[in-house]
Amino acid sequence: MHEEHRRFYSQHMGLDMEMLVVGDYGYPVLIFPTSNGRYYEARDFHLTDSVRWFVENRLIKLFCIDSGDKWSWYAKHLHPGTRVHNHGLYDRMISEELVPRIQHECQVDKVGVAGCSLGGYQALNYAFRHPDQVAHLFSMGAAFDIKMFLDGHYDEQAYFHNPPDYMPNAQNDNFYKMNIILGTAEHDFCKGSNYQMSEILSRKGIPHRLDVRPHGTHDWPVWRDMFPEYVSSIF
Template sequence: MHETYTEFFSHHLGHNIKMLTFGTRGYPVVVFPTTLGSYFEAKDRGMIESVRWFVERGFIQVFCPDSINDASWYANIHPRHRLLRHIQYDKFLHEEFVPQIRWNTPSGRIACAGISFGGFSATNFAFRHPEMVSHLFNMSGAYDIKSFLRGYYDDNAYFNNPMDFIEGANDPHLWDMKIVLGTSNWDICLDTNLKFSEKLRRKGIDHWLDVRGNIEHDWPLWLQMFPHYVSLI
Protein backbone atom coordinates (compact mmCIF):
# COMPACT_ATOMS: atom_id res chain seq x y z
CA MET A 1 0.00 0.00 0.00
CA HIS A 2 1.51 3.30 -1.11
CA GLU A 3 2.19 5.67 1.82
CA THR A 4 3.39 9.28 1.66
CA TYR A 5 4.50 11.56 4.47
CA THR A 6 4.20 15.31 3.86
CA GLU A 7 4.38 18.55 5.81
CA PHE A 8 1.86 21.12 4.62
CA PHE A 9 2.57 24.75 5.51
CA SER A 10 -0.57 26.60 6.57
CA HIS A 11 -0.63 30.37 6.26
CA HIS A 12 -3.68 30.48 8.51
CA LEU A 13 -1.95 28.52 11.28
CA GLY A 14 1.54 29.87 10.69
CA HIS A 15 3.22 26.47 10.86
CA ASN A 16 3.43 23.09 9.13
CA ILE A 17 0.75 20.45 9.42
CA LYS A 18 2.03 16.88 9.21
CA MET A 19 0.07 14.34 7.20
CA LEU A 20 0.12 10.75 6.00
CA THR A 21 -1.55 9.82 2.70
CA PHE A 22 -2.39 6.26 1.67
CA GLY A 23 -2.94 5.35 -1.96
CA THR A 24 -2.36 7.35 -5.12
CA ARG A 25 -5.87 7.69 -6.51
CA GLY A 26 -9.51 7.15 -5.65
CA TYR A 27 -12.21 8.94 -3.68
CA PRO A 28 -10.56 11.25 -1.10
CA VAL A 29 -11.32 10.26 2.50
CA VAL A 30 -10.05 12.61 5.22
CA VAL A 31 -9.68 10.97 8.65
CA PHE A 32 -9.61 13.16 11.77
CA PRO A 33 -7.90 11.68 14.85
CA THR A 34 -9.21 11.28 18.40
CA THR A 35 -8.92 13.83 21.21
CA LEU A 36 -5.15 14.36 21.25
CA GLY A 37 -4.34 11.87 18.50
CA SER A 38 -1.87 12.63 15.75
CA TYR A 39 -1.65 12.13 12.00
CA PHE A 40 -0.13 8.64 12.45
CA GLU A 41 -2.81 7.41 14.85
CA ALA A 42 -5.07 5.81 12.20
CA LYS A 43 -2.12 3.88 10.81
CA ASP A 44 -0.73 2.80 14.18
CA ARG A 45 -4.14 1.63 15.41
CA GLY A 46 -4.86 -0.51 12.35
CA MET A 47 -7.53 1.68 10.79
CA ILE A 48 -5.66 2.10 7.52
CA GLU A 49 -4.96 -1.63 7.36
CA SER A 50 -8.70 -2.26 7.75
CA VAL A 51 -9.34 -0.52 4.40
CA ARG A 52 -6.25 -1.81 2.57
CA TRP A 53 -8.45 -3.62 -0.01
CA PHE A 54 -10.11 -0.35 -1.06
CA VAL A 55 -6.84 1.61 -1.12
CA GLU A 56 -4.82 -0.90 -3.12
CA ARG A 57 -7.53 -1.10 -5.79
CA GLY A 58 -7.67 2.66 -6.14
CA PHE A 59 -11.23 3.02 -4.86
CA ILE A 60 -10.20 5.46 -2.11
CA GLN A 61 -7.25 7.60 -1.14
CA VAL A 62 -6.96 8.26 2.61
CA PHE A 63 -5.60 11.52 4.02
CA CYS A 64 -4.67 11.76 7.71
CA PRO A 65 -3.84 15.37 8.64
CA ASP A 66 -2.68 16.28 12.12
CA SER A 67 -5.05 18.05 14.49
CA ILE A 68 -4.27 21.11 16.60
CA ASN A 69 -6.55 20.15 19.49
CA ASP A 70 -3.66 20.54 21.94
CA ALA A 71 -3.40 24.20 20.88
CA SER A 72 -7.13 24.88 20.77
CA TRP A 73 -9.73 22.88 22.71
CA TYR A 74 -7.24 21.35 25.17
CA ALA A 75 -4.96 24.37 25.58
CA ASN A 76 -4.85 26.32 28.84
CA ILE A 77 -6.23 29.48 27.25
CA HIS A 78 -9.46 31.48 27.41
CA PRO A 79 -12.39 29.77 25.65
CA ARG A 80 -12.62 32.65 23.17
CA HIS A 81 -9.07 31.93 22.05
CA ARG A 82 -9.81 28.20 21.86
CA LEU A 83 -12.55 29.04 19.38
CA LEU A 84 -10.38 31.43 17.38
CA ARG A 85 -7.60 28.84 17.17
CA HIS A 86 -10.06 26.21 15.93
CA ILE A 87 -11.39 28.66 13.33
CA GLN A 88 -7.83 29.00 12.01
CA TYR A 89 -7.74 25.21 11.63
CA ASP A 90 -11.08 25.27 9.84
CA LYS A 91 -9.70 27.90 7.44
CA PHE A 92 -6.64 25.74 6.84
CA LEU A 93 -8.92 22.85 5.86
CA HIS A 94 -11.37 24.94 3.85
CA GLU A 95 -9.00 27.26 2.01
CA GLU A 96 -5.64 25.48 1.90
CA PHE A 97 -5.97 21.72 2.18
CA VAL A 98 -9.30 20.43 0.87
CA PRO A 99 -9.18 22.53 -2.35
CA GLN A 100 -6.11 20.52 -3.35
CA ILE A 101 -7.89 17.15 -3.13
CA ARG A 102 -11.59 17.84 -3.72
CA TRP A 103 -11.34 17.69 -7.52
CA ASN A 104 -10.08 14.12 -7.37
CA THR A 105 -13.80 13.39 -7.82
CA PRO A 106 -16.13 14.77 -10.53
CA SER A 107 -18.41 16.20 -7.84
CA GLY A 108 -15.63 18.19 -6.20
CA ARG A 109 -16.59 16.75 -2.82
CA ILE A 110 -14.75 14.54 -0.34
CA ALA A 111 -15.58 12.09 2.45
CA CYS A 112 -14.87 13.02 6.08
CA ALA A 113 -14.41 10.46 8.85
CA GLY A 114 -13.94 11.17 12.53
CA ILE A 115 -13.16 9.02 15.55
CA SER A 116 -14.48 10.07 18.99
CA PHE A 117 -13.62 13.79 19.34
CA GLY A 118 -12.49 13.56 15.72
CA GLY A 119 -16.19 13.11 15.02
CA PHE A 120 -16.64 16.72 16.10
CA SER A 121 -13.84 17.80 13.74
CA ALA A 122 -15.36 15.88 10.83
CA THR A 123 -18.95 16.96 11.51
CA ASN A 124 -18.11 20.59 12.13
CA PHE A 125 -16.18 20.83 8.87
CA ALA A 126 -18.76 18.87 6.87
CA PHE A 127 -21.74 20.86 8.11
CA ARG A 128 -20.00 24.23 7.83
CA HIS A 129 -18.86 23.45 4.27
CA PRO A 130 -21.33 20.88 2.87
CA GLU A 131 -20.56 21.93 -0.70
CA MET A 132 -17.19 20.21 -0.17
CA VAL A 133 -18.35 17.03 1.59
CA SER A 134 -20.39 14.18 0.11
CA HIS A 135 -20.00 11.59 2.90
CA LEU A 136 -19.67 11.95 6.67
CA PHE A 137 -18.66 8.90 8.71
CA ASN A 138 -18.73 9.32 12.48
CA MET A 139 -17.39 6.64 14.78
CA SER A 140 -18.47 7.36 18.37
CA GLY A 141 -18.53 11.02 17.45
CA ALA A 142 -18.99 14.02 19.73
CA TYR A 143 -21.00 17.04 18.54
CA ASP A 144 -21.18 19.51 21.42
CA ILE A 145 -18.18 21.60 22.54
CA LYS A 146 -19.87 23.63 25.30
CA SER A 147 -17.89 21.76 27.97
CA PHE A 148 -14.72 23.35 26.55
CA LEU A 149 -16.14 26.88 26.82
CA ARG A 150 -16.72 27.07 30.61
CA GLY A 151 -19.90 29.09 30.13
CA TYR A 152 -18.49 31.41 27.46
CA TYR A 153 -20.67 31.69 24.35
CA ASP A 154 -20.67 33.91 21.27
CA ASP A 155 -21.38 33.66 17.53
CA ASN A 156 -18.16 31.72 16.98
CA ALA A 157 -19.27 29.21 19.61
CA TYR A 158 -22.66 28.82 17.94
CA PHE A 159 -21.28 28.37 14.44
CA ASN A 160 -18.70 25.81 15.58
CA ASN A 161 -21.04 23.71 17.69
CA PRO A 162 -22.90 21.27 15.43
CA MET A 163 -25.42 20.40 18.13
CA ASP A 164 -26.55 24.04 18.03
CA PHE A 165 -26.04 25.37 14.53
CA ILE A 166 -27.71 22.39 12.82
CA GLU A 167 -31.00 23.92 14.01
CA GLY A 168 -30.62 26.85 11.60
CA ALA A 169 -28.62 25.13 8.84
CA ASN A 170 -30.22 25.41 5.40
CA ASP A 171 -27.57 24.58 2.80
CA PRO A 172 -29.22 22.18 0.30
CA HIS A 173 -26.05 20.07 0.15
CA LEU A 174 -26.84 18.84 3.66
CA TRP A 175 -29.87 17.01 2.34
CA ASP A 176 -27.87 14.98 -0.18
CA MET A 177 -24.88 14.24 2.07
CA LYS A 178 -24.48 10.57 3.05
CA ILE A 179 -24.27 10.70 6.85
CA VAL A 180 -23.50 7.89 9.28
CA LEU A 181 -23.61 8.28 13.06
CA GLY A 182 -21.90 5.17 14.38
CA THR A 183 -22.15 4.23 18.05
CA SER A 184 -22.89 1.23 20.29
CA ASN A 185 -24.95 0.24 23.32
CA TRP A 186 -21.88 0.57 25.58
CA ASP A 187 -20.48 3.69 23.94
CA ILE A 188 -19.90 6.70 26.22
CA CYS A 189 -21.04 8.81 23.25
CA LEU A 190 -24.29 6.90 22.71
CA ASP A 191 -26.48 9.61 24.24
CA THR A 192 -25.01 12.46 22.20
CA ASN A 193 -25.42 10.41 19.01
CA LEU A 194 -29.07 9.72 19.85
CA LYS A 195 -29.68 13.42 20.48
CA PHE A 196 -27.88 14.52 17.32
CA SER A 197 -29.75 11.93 15.27
CA GLU A 198 -33.03 13.29 16.57
CA LYS A 199 -32.04 16.82 15.54
CA LEU A 200 -31.21 15.59 12.03
CA ARG A 201 -34.50 13.69 11.89
CA ARG A 202 -36.46 16.81 12.80
CA LYS A 203 -34.68 18.70 10.02
CA GLY A 204 -35.52 15.95 7.54
CA ILE A 205 -31.82 15.29 6.93
CA ASP A 206 -31.41 11.65 5.93
CA HIS A 207 -28.80 9.69 7.88
CA TRP A 208 -28.02 6.26 9.28
CA LEU A 209 -27.87 5.92 13.06
CA ASP A 210 -25.78 2.76 13.38
CA VAL A 211 -26.07 1.48 16.97
CA ARG A 212 -23.95 -1.63 17.35
CA GLY A 213 -24.01 -4.31 20.06
CA ASN A 214 -22.28 -4.50 23.41
CA ILE A 215 -18.85 -3.10 22.58
CA GLU A 216 -17.10 -0.21 24.27
CA HIS A 217 -15.90 3.18 23.04
CA ASP A 218 -12.56 1.98 21.69
CA TRP A 219 -10.63 0.82 18.65
CA PRO A 220 -12.20 -2.65 18.26
CA LEU A 221 -15.54 -0.89 17.61
CA TRP A 222 -14.09 1.64 15.18
CA LEU A 223 -12.13 -1.01 13.28
CA GLN A 224 -15.45 -2.75 12.63
CA MET A 225 -17.10 0.44 11.46
CA PHE A 226 -14.56 2.07 9.18
CA PRO A 227 -14.31 -0.51 6.37
CA HIS A 228 -18.09 -0.93 6.44
CA TYR A 229 -18.68 2.79 6.04
CA VAL A 230 -16.00 3.17 3.36
CA SER A 231 -17.72 0.42 1.36
CA LEU A 232 -20.75 2.74 1.06
CA ILE A 233 -18.90 5.32 -1.07
Protein backbone atom coordinates in the same frame (compact mmCIF):
# COMPACT_ATOMS: atom_id res chain seq x y z
CA MET B 1 -0.27 -0.03 1.05
CA HIS B 2 1.44 2.97 -0.46
CA GLU B 3 2.12 5.66 2.17
CA GLU B 4 3.43 9.19 1.75
CA HIS B 5 4.30 11.67 4.47
CA ARG B 6 3.54 15.28 3.54
CA ARG B 7 4.30 18.56 5.24
CA PHE B 8 2.83 21.89 4.16
CA TYR B 9 2.86 25.38 5.52
CA SER B 10 -0.56 26.71 6.53
CA GLN B 11 -1.09 30.43 6.09
CA HIS B 12 -4.04 30.35 8.47
CA MET B 13 -2.28 28.36 11.21
CA GLY B 14 1.05 30.09 10.69
CA LEU B 15 2.96 26.83 10.97
CA ASP B 16 3.71 23.56 9.22
CA MET B 17 1.01 20.89 9.20
CA GLU B 18 1.75 17.21 8.65
CA MET B 19 -0.31 14.57 6.91
CA LEU B 20 -0.11 10.89 5.99
CA VAL B 21 -1.54 9.93 2.59
CA VAL B 22 -2.43 6.25 2.20
CA GLY B 23 -3.03 4.95 -1.30
CA ASP B 24 -2.09 6.30 -4.71
CA TYR B 25 -5.49 6.64 -6.38
CA GLY B 26 -9.18 6.66 -5.48
CA TYR B 27 -11.95 8.69 -3.93
CA PRO B 28 -10.51 10.93 -1.17
CA VAL B 29 -11.46 10.41 2.46
CA LEU B 30 -10.08 12.93 4.96
CA ILE B 31 -9.53 11.38 8.40
CA PHE B 32 -9.46 13.57 11.52
CA PRO B 33 -7.60 12.12 14.54
CA THR B 34 -8.89 11.72 18.09
CA SER B 35 -8.09 14.21 20.89
CA ASN B 36 -4.64 15.73 20.33
CA GLY B 37 -3.98 12.97 17.79
CA ARG B 38 -1.23 13.06 15.19
CA TYR B 39 -1.36 12.35 11.48
CA TYR B 40 -0.06 8.78 11.95
CA GLU B 41 -2.68 7.78 14.55
CA ALA B 42 -5.09 6.11 12.09
CA ARG B 43 -2.24 3.98 10.81
CA ASP B 44 -0.89 3.10 14.25
CA PHE B 45 -4.33 2.01 15.50
CA HIS B 46 -4.92 0.07 12.27
CA LEU B 47 -7.90 2.10 11.11
CA THR B 48 -6.26 2.45 7.70
CA ASP B 49 -5.59 -1.30 7.69
CA SER B 50 -9.32 -1.94 8.17
CA VAL B 51 -9.97 -0.51 4.69
CA ARG B 52 -6.90 -2.04 3.04
CA TRP B 53 -9.01 -3.78 0.36
CA PHE B 54 -10.48 -0.46 -0.80
CA VAL B 55 -7.06 1.20 -0.84
CA GLU B 56 -5.27 -1.61 -2.65
CA ASN B 57 -8.03 -1.80 -5.24
CA ARG B 58 -7.58 1.94 -5.80
CA LEU B 59 -11.11 2.80 -4.76
CA ILE B 60 -10.17 5.23 -1.98
CA LYS B 61 -7.23 7.42 -1.02
CA LEU B 62 -6.88 8.39 2.65
CA PHE B 63 -5.65 11.77 3.85
CA CYS B 64 -4.81 11.63 7.58
CA ILE B 65 -4.26 15.15 8.91
CA ASP B 66 -2.80 16.38 12.21
CA SER B 67 -5.23 17.72 14.79
CA GLY B 68 -5.21 21.32 16.00
CA ASP B 69 -6.49 20.47 19.47
CA LYS B 70 -3.39 21.57 21.37
CA TRP B 71 -4.03 25.11 20.14
CA SER B 72 -7.80 24.98 20.62
CA TRP B 73 -9.99 22.66 22.71
CA TYR B 74 -7.14 21.36 24.89
CA ALA B 75 -5.24 24.65 25.25
CA LYS B 76 -6.28 25.18 28.85
CA HIS B 77 -3.69 27.93 29.26
CA LEU B 78 -5.62 30.07 26.75
CA HIS B 79 -8.85 32.01 27.22
CA PRO B 80 -11.81 29.93 25.96
CA GLY B 81 -12.58 32.56 23.33
CA THR B 82 -9.05 32.16 21.98
CA ARG B 83 -9.49 28.38 21.90
CA VAL B 84 -12.57 28.72 19.69
CA HIS B 85 -10.81 31.30 17.51
CA ASN B 86 -7.88 28.94 17.00
CA HIS B 87 -10.22 26.12 16.05
CA GLY B 88 -11.71 28.50 13.49
CA LEU B 89 -8.22 28.94 12.00
CA TYR B 90 -7.88 25.14 11.81
CA ASP B 91 -11.26 24.97 10.07
CA ARG B 92 -10.12 27.59 7.55
CA MET B 93 -6.87 25.68 6.99
CA ILE B 94 -8.91 22.61 6.06
CA SER B 95 -11.53 24.39 3.95
CA GLU B 96 -9.34 26.94 2.16
CA GLU B 97 -5.97 25.21 1.94
CA LEU B 98 -6.19 21.43 2.31
CA VAL B 99 -9.51 20.40 0.79
CA PRO B 100 -9.02 22.46 -2.40
CA ARG B 101 -5.68 20.67 -2.88
CA ILE B 102 -7.34 17.29 -2.38
CA GLN B 103 -10.15 18.20 -4.76
CA HIS B 104 -7.61 19.15 -7.42
CA GLU B 105 -5.38 16.12 -6.81
CA CYS B 106 -8.25 13.62 -6.96
CA GLN B 107 -10.35 15.52 -9.50
CA VAL B 108 -13.51 15.51 -7.38
CA ASP B 109 -16.07 18.17 -6.46
CA LYS B 110 -16.57 16.85 -2.93
CA VAL B 111 -14.61 14.71 -0.47
CA GLY B 112 -15.45 12.24 2.27
CA VAL B 113 -14.65 13.01 5.92
CA ALA B 114 -14.34 10.60 8.83
CA GLY B 115 -13.15 10.49 12.41
CA CYS B 116 -13.35 8.66 15.72
CA SER B 117 -14.16 10.22 19.11
CA LEU B 118 -13.23 13.94 18.94
CA GLY B 119 -12.21 13.28 15.33
CA GLY B 120 -15.82 12.33 14.71
CA TYR B 121 -16.88 15.73 16.04
CA GLN B 122 -14.29 17.35 13.76
CA ALA B 123 -15.61 15.45 10.73
CA LEU B 124 -19.26 16.22 11.45
CA ASN B 125 -18.68 19.87 12.30
CA TYR B 126 -16.61 20.30 9.17
CA ALA B 127 -19.18 18.59 6.95
CA PHE B 128 -22.07 20.63 8.31
CA ARG B 129 -20.15 23.90 8.10
CA HIS B 130 -18.95 23.14 4.56
CA PRO B 131 -21.61 20.93 2.97
CA ASP B 132 -20.61 22.18 -0.50
CA GLN B 133 -17.26 20.38 -0.02
CA VAL B 134 -18.42 17.10 1.57
CA ALA B 135 -20.34 14.20 0.05
CA HIS B 136 -19.78 11.52 2.72
CA LEU B 137 -19.63 11.88 6.50
CA PHE B 138 -18.68 9.02 8.83
CA SER B 139 -18.49 9.77 12.56
CA MET B 140 -17.56 6.96 14.95
CA GLY B 141 -17.90 7.16 18.73
CA ALA B 142 -18.27 10.94 18.72
CA ALA B 143 -19.89 13.55 20.92
CA PHE B 144 -20.81 16.84 19.29
CA ASP B 145 -21.27 19.46 22.03
CA ILE B 146 -18.01 21.38 22.58
CA LYS B 147 -19.24 23.55 25.45
CA MET B 148 -17.44 21.15 27.82
CA PHE B 149 -14.15 22.64 26.56
CA LEU B 150 -15.09 26.27 27.14
CA ASP B 151 -15.29 26.64 30.93
CA GLY B 152 -18.66 28.39 30.76
CA HIS B 153 -17.63 30.79 27.99
CA TYR B 154 -20.00 31.02 25.03
CA ASP B 155 -20.05 33.42 22.09
CA GLU B 156 -21.05 33.55 18.42
CA GLN B 157 -17.94 31.68 17.33
CA ALA B 158 -18.69 28.90 19.82
CA TYR B 159 -22.27 28.68 18.52
CA PHE B 160 -21.10 28.16 14.95
CA HIS B 161 -18.75 25.33 15.97
CA ASN B 162 -21.32 23.57 18.15
CA PRO B 163 -23.46 21.39 15.86
CA PRO B 164 -26.27 20.66 18.37
CA ASP B 165 -26.85 24.42 18.55
CA TYR B 166 -26.45 25.60 14.96
CA MET B 167 -27.84 22.62 13.05
CA PRO B 168 -31.50 23.10 14.04
CA ASN B 169 -31.34 26.49 12.28
CA ALA B 170 -28.95 25.64 9.45
CA GLN B 171 -30.22 25.57 5.87
CA ASN B 172 -28.37 24.11 2.89
CA ASP B 173 -29.60 21.89 0.08
CA ASN B 174 -26.35 19.90 0.24
CA PHE B 175 -27.36 18.46 3.64
CA TYR B 176 -30.03 16.42 1.87
CA LYS B 177 -27.55 15.00 -0.67
CA MET B 178 -24.89 13.99 1.86
CA ASN B 179 -24.27 10.36 2.86
CA ILE B 180 -24.29 10.66 6.67
CA ILE B 181 -23.56 7.81 9.09
CA LEU B 182 -23.45 8.32 12.86
CA GLY B 183 -21.75 5.32 14.45
CA THR B 184 -21.76 4.45 18.14
CA ALA B 185 -22.03 1.40 20.41
CA GLU B 186 -24.41 0.27 23.11
CA HIS B 187 -21.84 0.87 25.86
CA ASP B 188 -20.21 3.97 24.34
CA PHE B 189 -20.49 6.95 26.70
CA CYS B 190 -21.07 9.11 23.59
CA LYS B 191 -24.15 7.13 22.54
CA GLY B 192 -26.59 9.76 23.79
CA SER B 193 -24.95 12.46 21.68
CA ASN B 194 -25.55 10.37 18.57
CA TYR B 195 -29.22 9.88 19.41
CA GLN B 196 -29.51 13.63 19.95
CA MET B 197 -27.86 14.46 16.62
CA SER B 198 -29.97 11.85 14.83
CA GLU B 199 -33.10 13.47 16.26
CA ILE B 200 -31.99 16.91 15.07
CA LEU B 201 -31.38 15.59 11.56
CA SER B 202 -34.66 13.68 11.54
CA ARG B 203 -36.62 16.78 12.51
CA LYS B 204 -35.08 18.55 9.52
CA GLY B 205 -35.78 15.64 7.21
CA ILE B 206 -32.06 15.10 6.50
CA PRO B 207 -31.44 11.47 5.45
CA HIS B 208 -28.87 9.70 7.60
CA ARG B 209 -28.11 6.39 9.30
CA LEU B 210 -27.76 5.99 13.05
CA ASP B 211 -25.69 2.83 13.60
CA VAL B 212 -25.67 1.57 17.20
CA ARG B 213 -23.53 -1.54 17.58
CA PRO B 214 -25.01 -3.96 20.15
CA HIS B 215 -21.61 -4.75 21.65
CA GLY B 216 -18.50 -2.73 22.34
CA THR B 217 -17.52 0.51 24.01
CA HIS B 218 -15.75 3.73 23.09
CA ASP B 219 -12.68 2.11 21.54
CA TRP B 220 -10.76 1.31 18.38
CA PRO B 221 -11.99 -2.30 17.84
CA VAL B 222 -15.53 -0.97 17.32
CA TRP B 223 -14.35 1.80 15.00
CA ARG B 224 -12.19 -0.58 12.95
CA ASP B 225 -15.26 -2.76 12.49
CA MET B 226 -17.41 0.18 11.42
CA PHE B 227 -15.06 1.94 9.02
CA PRO B 228 -14.90 -0.55 6.11
CA GLU B 229 -18.68 -0.92 6.16
CA TYR B 230 -19.13 2.83 6.07
CA VAL B 231 -16.57 3.24 3.29
CA SER B 232 -18.43 0.64 1.22
CA SER B 233 -21.45 2.97 1.22
CA ILE B 234 -19.51 5.38 -0.99
CA PHE B 235 -19.80 3.00 -3.92
